[in-house]
Amino acid sequence: SNMVKVAVVGGEGIGPEVTTQSRRVLEWFAAKRNVPMTLREAQYGLIPYLATGKVLPEDTAEAMDEADAILWGATGGPETTEVPAAARKAGSLLGLRSKYDLYANLRPIVASPALSASAPLKPEVLDGVDFVIIRELTSGIYFGEPRGIETLPDGQRRGFNTEQYTTNQIRRVARSAFELARTRRNKVCSVDKANVLETSVVWREEVIKLHKEEFSDVELTHLYVDNAAMQIVREPRQFDVMVTGNIFGDILSDCAAMASGSLGMLPSASLGPVDRFGRRKALYEPVHGSAPDIAGKGIANPLGSILSVAMLLRLTLNRPEDADLLEHAVQTALASGARTADIAEAGAKKLSTAQMGDAVLSAL
Amino acid sequence: SNMVKVAVVGGEGIGPEVTTQSRRVLEWFAAKRNVPMTLREAQYGLIPYLATGKVLPEDTAEAMDEADAILWGATGGPETTEVPAAARKAGSLLGLRSKYDLYANLRPIVASPALSASAPLKPEVLDGVDFVIIRELTSGIYFGEPRGIETLPDGQRRGFNTEQYTTNQIRRVARSAFELARTRRNKVCSVDKANVLETSVVWREEVIKLHKEEFSDVELTHLYVDNAAMQIVREPRQFDVMVTGNIFGDILSDCAAMASGSLGMLPSASLGPVDRFGRRKALYEPVHGSAPDIAGKGIANPLGSILSVAMLLRLTLNRPEDADLLEHAVQTALASGARTADIAEAGAKKLSTAQMGDAVLSAL
Ligand SMILES: CC(C)[C@H](C(=O)O)[C@@H](O)C(=O)O
Numbered sequence: 014s015n016m017v018k019v020a021v022v023g024g025e026g027i028g029p030e031v032t033t034q035s036r037r038v039l040e041w042f043a044a045k046r047n048v049p050m051t052l053r054e055a056q057y058g059l060i061p062y063l064a065t066g067k068v069l070p071e072d073t074a075e076a077m078d079e080a081d082a083i084l085w086g087a088t089g090g091p092e093t094t095e096v097p098a099a100a101r102k103a104g105s106l107l108g109l110r111s112k113y114d115l116y117a118n119l120r121p122i123v124a125s126p127a128l129s130a131s132a133p134l135k136p137e138v139l140d141g142v143d144f145v146i147i148r149e150l151t152s153g154i155y156f157g158e159p160r161g162i163e164t165l166p167d168g169q170r171r172g173f174n175t176e177q178y179t180t181n182q183i184r185r186v187a188r189s190a191f192e193l194a195r196t197r198r199n200k201v202c203s204v205d206k207a208n209v210l211e212t213s214v215v216w217r218e219e220v221i222k223l224h225k226e227e228f229s230d231v232e233l234t235h236l237y238v239d240n241a242a243m244q245i246v247r248e249p250r251q252f253d254v255m256v257t258g259n260i261f262g263d264i265l266s267d268c269a270a271m272a273s274g275s276l277g278m279l280p281s282a283s284l285g286p287v288d289r290f291g292r293r294k295a296l297y298e299p300v301h302g303s304a305p306d307i308a309g310k311g312i313a314n315p316l317g318s319i320l321s322v323a324m325l326l327r328l329t330l331n332r333p334e335d336a337d338l339l340e341h342a343v344q345t346a347l348a349s350g351a352r353t354a355d356i357a358e359a360g361a362k363k364l365s366t367a368q369m370g371d372a373v374l375s376a377l
Numbered sequence: 378s379n380m381v382k383v384a385v386v387g388g389e390g391i392g393p394e395v396t397t398q399s400r401r402v403l404e405w406f407a408a409k410r411n412v413p414m415t416l417r418e419a420q421y422g423l424i425p426y427l428a429t430g431k432v433l434p435e436d437t438a439e440a441m442d443e444a445d446a447i448l449w450g451a452t453g454g455p456e457t458t459e460v461p462a463a464a465r466k467a468g469s470l471l472g473l474r475s476k477y478d479l480y481a482n483l484r485p486i487v488a489s490p491a492l493s494a495s496a497p498l499k500p501e502v503l504d505g506v507d508f509v510i511i512r513e514l515t516s517g518i519y520f521g522e523p524r525g526i527e528t529l530p531d532g533q534r535r536g537f538n539t540e541q542y543t544t545n546q547i548r549r550v551a552r553s554a555f556e557l558a559r560t561r562r563n564k565v566c567s568v569d570k571a572n573v574l575e576t577s578v579v580w581r582e583e584v585i586k587l588h589k590e591e592f593s594d595v596e597l598t599h600l601y602v603d604n605a606a607m608q609i610v611r612e613p614r615q616f617d618v619m620v621t622g623n624i625f626g627d628i629l630s631d632c633a634a635m636a637s638g639s640l641g642m643l644p645s646a647s648l649g650p651v652d653r654f655g656r657r658k659a660l661y662e663p664v665h666g667s668a669p670d671i672a673g674k675g676i677a678n679p680l681g682s683i684l685s686v687a688m689l690l691r692l693t694l695n696r697p698e699d700a701d702l703l704e705h706a707v708q709t710a711l712a713s714g715a716r717t718a719d720i721a722e723a724g725a726k727k728l729s730t731a732q733m734g735d736a737v738l739s740a741l
């Protein structure tokens with residue numbers, strides 16, 4: 014069948030709260046726009062752990078295995094201390110990224126004019142910012158071996174990890190960046206630390222090689238990671254597509270998210286390889302985390318998760334008009350003054366998570 | 378003798394230009410305030426390479442070996458391509474950090490109210506920012522072994538590096554942070570990625586241990602590096618002393634420098650261990666680099682180097698009143714409107730490098 018299978022996994026902290034709203038939005042598209050999909054909801058975290066001894070029980074693993082797209086909420090927070098480290102690790106988000114080989118993590122950074130007031134950057138720096146960070150997500154220092162903690166002969170302890178990239182790992186994520194750039198402003202900035210790290214020397218050489226071989230029509234620049242962190246704050250408008258390794262991408266995308274002033278609104282997509290049927294496993298999640306401090310209060314901003322649904326419509330369902338429709342509805346809701354607490358100006362009315370979901374649905 | 382020996386090494390790009398001004402300032406303190414020191418100037422980079430085959434010739438090495446403090450300009454830029462990589466590596470800044478065991482790199486981030494206009498952050502975020510990043514500078518992924526580039530059986534290339542920290546390496550830099558915090562607002566924030574890296578697990582455990590053993594009067598918090606990058610942009614006033622490893626410190630300090638809007642004004646000190654005579658080798662340098670695009674034009678901002686002299690007065694010469702005097706003179710010059718191109722508002726008069734040196738000297 015050509016039904017697309019979506020697994021909805023709210024997870025922990027504010028994850029289930031925001032995902033409830035993005036699920037409503039997804040169901041609207043199924044019902045009103047005939048988007049061909051089936052939804053399957055599954056649990057993750059402390060609750061299934063208490064019932065089954067696993068944070069990621071069989072049933073959830075199966076739902077995710079068979080899904081084309083996973084709509085993920087969040088994980089982490091105080092609940093994690095109630096689960097033994099080994100049980101948690103067995104079903105971790107890092108494990109899922111690895112299991113499904115979700116190597117290309119796309120994080121669009123788009124400044125919302127409506128939110129200038131709550132952004133730390135001046136409007137003249139922020140206005141018009143629109144770029145995508147592509148972070149390699151299945152290799153680098155997150156997964157490199159050897160790693161561990163050892164005791165030295167003199168009794169000291171030593172922690173160690175391995176940063177590493179192979180030619181093919183670099184090429185496939187760089188390819189995603191070049192291909193995406195061609196659909197945008199045709200510019201790629203590759204970020205590394207090639208003045209210090211051999212891993213980065215190979216990274217840079219392979220990006221240059223692939224560019225020369227297949228993408229010489231795309232404008233390619235290179236920045237050292239320290240300079241990139243600066244430039245993201247100084248003049249973020251200069252970027253179109255930025256591509257970098259796992260740990261650098263982790264740091265730079267959070268830096269950029271905050272610079273944009275709308276962490277709670279940012280979506281992400283993590284994409285695996287294209288299989289022989291042309292399918293590509295994908296996990297969609299807001300950039301924000303589980304936010305334990307506000308979990309359970311019904312005040313979290315669901316727009317990061319709702320805009321992740323727009324990415325799902327665009328990338329997995331191949332429905333660009335529907336993605337545009339949803340992104341437009343979010344802008345309409347914002348323009349009409351809809352604000353959750355995190356993006357509200359002092360004294361302004363604050364919507365609950367569910368009310369923000371309502372605002373988007375009524376703008377659709 | 379109790380003469381303090383200072384080696385002045387301007388280096389490459391704008392390094393010699395800015396160091397000429399900071400040297401004038403240092404000589405003013407020797408002449409007018411009886412600061413007991415001797416100056417020895419030495420060359421570094423392309424020019425000595427052409428004469429001697431070494432970027433760091435014997436004479437310069439000797440001047441630095443015998444110095445208590447090194448006033449360093451900058452290295453890097455187009456000149457580097459005229460020197461074979463091996464010759465450059467033999468005398469590199471990384472090599473000097475390692476040779477003199479300069480493990481504690483102090484980077485103060487202080488917002489200048491006079492410069493709000495040229496900063497990307499809003500004044501209400503920036504005003505009152507005053508913190509110090511202490512970056513570990515002689516270990517971590519910069520120096521970890523094994524490292525290299527290998528060819529895999531399938532013909533692919535693989536670059537790899539080792540991130541690592543030992544107990545003692547962590548303790549000594551954390552100690553610098555706690556001791557500095559006691560002279561300030563008594564707060565230390567330690568930054569790591571302990572949710573992913575074993576190296577960071579050891580880092581965090583040792584920081585906590587040292588805190589409990591000797592510094593429980595200091596307020597200690599921990600942030601993951603991605604969150605730290607965010608918080609530096611979101612609310613930089615929250616920090617007093619931040620301590621972190623080599624690569625995280627490289628990225629975060631540049632991010633913070635730019636957030637402050639005055640990269641050209643930021644000084645740094647890199648400190649070695651205290652020897653049995655109570656002496657401590659130190660290298661002082663501006664945070665900015667060699668800026669090849671403006672080298673030779675006489676328009677670089679010398680304040681980063683001049684404020685590094687203030688750190689030298691404070692930390693090596695133990696002359697806090699003279700350090701205050703110099704920092705005050707810089708503020709006076711700025712308040713009277715003195716601006717180099719990098720910090721000038723549109724339409725304002727722009728001073729040359731030497732004129733900015735004059736402005737500080739006449740404020741002294
Ligand atoms: C929770 C953590 C392991 C994760 C990461 O570092 O990748 C998070 O920061 C992210 O960016 O998704």
Ligand SMILES: CC(C)[C@H](C(=O)O)[C@@H](O)C(=O)O
Nearest residue numbers: 208209239453470471627666
């Ligand atoms: C030039 C480079 C090797 C250096 C570093 O990464 O340490 C620089 O960025 C710095 O911060 O001093």
